[in-house]
Amino acid sequence: MTLREQIKSDLTRAMKEKDDVRKEALRVVLGELSRQGQKDLTDEDVVKILKKLLKSENELLQSSGAATSEFINILEGYLPKMATDEEILAWIRENIDFDSYKSKMQAMGPIMKHFGAAADGNRVRDLLQSL
Numbered sequence: 001m002t003l004r005e006q007i008k009s010d011l012t013r014a015m016k017e018k019d020d021v022r023k024e025a026l027r028v029v030l031g032e033l034s035r036q037g038q039k040d041l042t043d044e045d046v047v048k049i050l051k052k053l054l055k056s057e058n059e060l061l062q063s064s065g066a067a068t069s070e071f072i073n074i075l076e077g078y079l080p081k082m083a084t085d086e087e088i089l090a091w092i093r094e095n096i097d098f099d100s101y102k103s104k105m106q107a108m109g110p111i112m113k114h115f116g117a118a119a120d121g122n123r124v125r126d127l128l129q130s131l
Contacts, residue, residue, distance in 0.1 A: 057069060
């Protein structure tokens with residue numbers, strides 16, 4: 001089952017359970033997904049859209065001074081588990097030869113390709129700079 005299908009299924013369940021908060025959040029997500037030009041979105045595309053929605057919601061919360069929202073909690077449930085700093089560092093030590101790069105930052109490409117959406121680019125950059 002794709003991530004988009006899972007969201008649709010969860011929307012149906014939220015409607016049956018009369019969970020209005022979850023229902024509205026999932027409708028926002030599905031609306032954003034339907035606005036995309038392509039019909040068949042990969043799970044990676046859906047994750048990017050979810051992250052975009054989360055970033056927008058976080059900016060709204062910061063400007064309003066609120067601590068958190070249920071919308072954020074619901075969307076985060078659909079994101080892949082993020083790799084820990086230890087997992088990223090261990091993979092870097094095993095797979096990256098810094099001698100083949102002019103600078104450590106050039107290793108960002110292979111690292112992000114390996115971890116994909118499971119690693120935040122800013123966090124990987126900070127870890128590389130600390131090495």
